[in-house]
Amino acid sequence: MVLARVGELAPEFSSIEEWLGEQTNTVLYYEALRSVQQGSFQPERDAHSWLRFVFAAHHRQAQRVTRRYAGLGETRTRVFRRSGVEGVHFGWRPTVRPVDPGEADRCT
Structure with a gap:
């Protein structure tokens, strides 16, 4: 919802x-969830x-996708330069900004 509020709805950025x-991340996710749930959901926790x-x-997923798109842009530029194609506009570009490490704390 936070991402949607700032206008970022691309699934590459809005989904983790x-x-x-990745196996390690899945394990860490469920460990973090278990530590909060402690066996069952209780809203007061x-x-x-x-x-x-x-x-x-x-944030890590957004960084990953940003790097991927940056690499694709560089590759696209090299391909078009070699092919002689210029002035092609591709529309969407990622709009990820650097995130202050304390920003997540302010959102909670």
Whole structure:
């Protein structure tokens, strides 16, 4: 919801599924969730540690996608230069800004 509020709805940035697909990250995710749940859901429990974990996961996923798109842009530029094609506009570009390390704490 935080990402949607700032206008970032691209699934590459708004989902941590890819990041969770890595075995170590999946294990860490469920460990963080278990530490908050302690066996069952009780709404009065403090979920800040899990929220910090999830915000960090979103940040890492966004960094990953940003690097991927930056690399694709460089590759695209090299391909077009070699082919002689110029002036092609591709529209969407990632709009990720650097995140202050304390920003996740302010969101909770």
